[in-house]
Amino acid sequence: MLRADGLSLEKAADLLKKSEIVAVPTETVYGLAANSLDTEAVARIFAAKGRPQDNPLISHICDMEMLEAIADGISPLARRLAERFWPGSLTMIFGRKPIMPVQTCGGLDTVAVRMPANTWTLSLIEKCGFPLAAPSANTSGLPSPTTAQHVMADMNGKIPMIIDGGECSCGVESTVICFIGDKIRILRPGAVTAEMLGEFAETEIDQAVLCKLESGARAISPGMKYKHYSPRAEVVAVDTDSDDDFDKYVMSNSDGKTVVLGFGEDFHGLSALPYGASSEEQAEHLFDSLRRADEMGFTKVIVRAPSKAGIGLAVYNRLIRAAAFNVVYLGTSGERK
Ligand code: TXA
Numbered sequence: 001m002l003r004a005d006g007l008s009l010e011k012a013a014d015l016l017k018k019s020e021i022v023a024v025p026t027e028t029v030y031g032l033a034a035n036s037l038d039t040e041a042v043a044r045i046f047a048a049k050g051r052p053q054d055n056p057l058i059s060h061i062c063d064m065e066m067l068e069a070i071a072d073g074i075s076p077l078a079r080r081l082a083e084r085f086w087p088g089s090l091t092m093i094f095g096r097k098p099i100m101p102v103q104t105c106g107g108l109d110t111v112a113v114r115m116p117a118n119t120w121t122l123s124l125i126e127k128c129g130f131p132l133a134a135p136s137a138n139t140s141g142l143p144s145p146t147t148a149q150h151v152m153a154d155m156n157g158k159i160p161m162i163i164d165g166g167e168c169s170c171g172v173e174s175t176v177i178c179f180i181g182d183k184i185r186i187l188r189p190g191a192v193t194a195e196m197l198g199e200f201a202e203t204e205i206d207q208a209v210l211c212k213l214e215s216g217a218r219a220i221s222p223g224m225k226y227k228h229y230s231p232r233a234e235v236v237a238v239d240t241d242s243d244d245d246f247d248k249y250v251m252s253n254s255d256g257k258t259v260v261l262g263f264g265e266d267f268h269g270l271s272a273l274p275y276g277a278s279s280e281e282q283a284e285h286l287f288d289s290l291r292r293a294d295e296m297g298f299t300k301v302i303v304r305a306p307s308k309a310g311i312g313l314a315v316y317n318r319l320i321r322a323a324a325f326n327v328v329y330l331g332t333s334g335e336r337k
């Protein structure tokens with residue numbers, strides 16, 4: 001593990017030029033980076049993560065020139081979004097140019113592209129001169145890594161270098177969007193919210209964001225069809241507006257090996273891991289809290305589901321997948337909108 005400085009920048013670029021993979025910090029989560037244009041390098045990513053081959057990777061770029069080199073059909077709307085949100089946590093889907101190998105894109109004729117905001121990682125892409133494919137640097141299925149220590153826990157011995165850039169400021173992966181005519185469709189919610197995108201064009205949320213796809217249904221974003229982000233412990237998400245109902249549910253469904261992931265510090269004498277009072281804090285701490293529940297030896301995690309407004313939608317989306325869609329709805333309002 002090396003610190004994100006000038007020396008490690010040289011070393012990381014050297015490895016990447018030799019088709020190796022390097023774990024790098026971004027503002028969302030840590031990424032497992034390799035040359036997007038190099039099929040041997042990309043194959044190493046899939047192997048290290050144990051990732052299904054049909055789950056495409058995001059290519060990370062450092063300027064618009066790199067976008068033009070790999071993407072087709074860049075609309076004026078996409079350019080306006082790039083201007084406003086890049087560098088930052090927005091991934092856009094474009095047509096794939098032939099230079100971009102089909103293996104990087106999970107067999108699709110589209111390519112997902114993002115310009116990350118971490119300055120060290122941006123410099124690395126610039127130094128390499130090619131886009132970096134980078135999925136979250138966790139073992140497939142486990143919670144995404146928001147610290148270099150999380151990456152170490154999953155990838156130690158499997159990859160040649162991990163760069164420590166400190167804790168990720170956002171904590172959930174980027175918003176993934178595609179374009180349907182003049183509309184924006186959100187395939188995976190993130191810090192660039194539906195509300196923000198709605199100022200640029202009509203924005204719809206794909207049905208796979210908030211529920212499980214029927215078996216056999218085709219996911220536009222293949223990553224959304226898997227159980228995901230899960231610790232070893234069983235996760236139950238409790239969706240309710242009522243503090244009382246939540247308390248009652250926890251009291252009658254927990255034992256000594258249960259931990260409560262709630263909004264506050266303490267839970268009537270039960271073990272509690274607060275994951276934040278605001279949606280922003282919850283985004284920052286969700287994955288770390290899920291990993292900590294395992295480290296502390298709990299076998300069941302009861303999580304209070306967050307609000308679905310703003311970045312809360314991203315937290316909700318990750319949480320119901322961590323719970324393998326085991327969501328309990330309580331209260332008179334039924335399923336919260
Ligand atoms: O914040 C992020 O996006 C992080 C950091 C490292 O940049 N990366 C990340 O990558 O979350 P990954 O591989 O864990 O998730 C990529 C998501 C998956 O759900 C995948 O299915 C979707 O993006 N995706 C990638 N290419 C796609 C494409 N061509 N069409 C539709 N969905 C795509």
Ligand code: MG
Nearest residue numbers: 135136144173
């Ligand atoms: Mg991931």
